[in-house]
Amino acid sequence: MLAATWARGPGPAVIGRALGAIAQTLLVLLVVSVVSFGFLKLTPGDPVAVVLGSDFSKESYDKLHSELGLDQPIAVQYGRWLVRFVQGDWGQSYISRQDIFEQAVQQALPVTLVLAGLSLAIALLVGIPLGVLAALRRNSWIDLTASAIAIGGNAFPSYFLGVVLIWIFGVTLGWFPTMGYVAPWDNLAGGLWHLALPSVTLGAWYVGLIATITRSSLLEVLAQPYMAAARARGEPAWRVVWVHGMRNVLMPLVTVIGLQLGGMLRGAVMTEVVFTLPGLGMMITNAVQTREYPVVQAGIMITALLFVAVNFIVDRTYVLLDPRLRKHGR
Incomplete structure (x- = not known):
């Protein structure tokens, strides 16, 4: 068969x-x-x-x-x-005389992807546990603290938070570099050190968003009868929450993350400018100032392709998370 x-x-x-x-x-x-x-x-x-x-x-x-x-x-x-x-002939920069495809795809795009990837990882690693903890300790000081962190992360624009982080951790304390970029594949420790502040700057807003969505979705899931049945069977509390509970929280969480990844790409523009990272945001900003229309057009098209790719990945993720969609041939 x-x-x-x-x-x-x-x-x-x-x-x-x-x-x-x-x-x-x-x-x-x-x-x-x-x-x-x-x-x-x-x-x-x-x-x-x-x-x-x-x-x-x-x-x-x-x-x-x-x-x-x-x-x-x-x-x-x-x-x-x-x-x-x-045909793959994107032209040549008026100013640097560099091939635009090489400048955009080989040099700028990896920087933006690494920055967005690290920012998303920080948002997930901090936001999900924070939201779960707030849901399990509803109306406690832990819940209030998590809500304050979420609101604070949403309240600060990325460019303002970046300047604050540079002033505190870069200039005053001297713990992190304030500008520059090192490719993580060339020097992992140096690359992560240079990207620490930009990643926190870009990911802070999404920490609050993910924590809020996780908390509200998990509270709704915890009230369902099958969760009470899992606890009645004597399953460990961690399994009830992280296996049975989070399995149903992932769908709305993936939806929100997919919708907001476009905002993360937009936020990467300002973050790269603040920290002078040679990514797509910095490339487009410099090209706009020098009226290099082909460079700006290349940056816009790459960004549009990233949006399409993100939507496709999110759609495929739904199929992996919900077996019912596979049965319907999605």
Whole structure:
């Protein structure tokens, strides 16, 4: 039977859903590219003047303006960019003369991914136990303390918290560096040391969010009859909470995390600027200041791809957490 199933391959419904998802993804990316390209062209500033400086002749201006393709209609410029972008030719930076694909994908993207990954790990490792503890000690001083931490984490904007952490732990105490970046794959200890303050800055808001969602969801789960049945069977308290309880808390928790990961990517922009990390946020910020439209466009498209990837991972996670979805062929 397994051999026959393997020979038949995926059914038409599965293939149809896959093709529909691919088409939807491509449509979203196309819309993002069109809108972002159009808005970039409407922004004030002249990239040719930025490249040439303050003193240039009309001949040199016209020549560079033509070389960059800025003398063509916007529709033609977009069409040429789209064809080259799909082929992997993302162009060259006006300022650094560096290949944009190498600059964005090979250099900036890993920094942002590492920062977001560490921030999410901190938020989960602190927020989930904090929420569980608050639910188990409801209306106690532990619950009040956890709520205060959650509210405090949500109240501080990332850029303000980053400055405060730099002032206390970087300048005053001298425990952590205030700027710079070391790749963890080159030097694990040095990389984590440099990313400690940025990760805490970016993850603090999500600690409060995750703790709040965990507490409210677990309180609801603890009141269910099957939890009372598990306790009546004599199962250990830790198993009742962390196995039976958290299994049902994970669904709303994954939903919230998936929805907020986009906000984490946005927060990474300000965090990278505050701590001068060479990630996508810093790359886009510098490119906006120098009017490097192709670099900004590349950063926007990578961010859109990350959003799509996160949504896909969250959707697949639902299937792993809820066997009923597997039965329905999700």
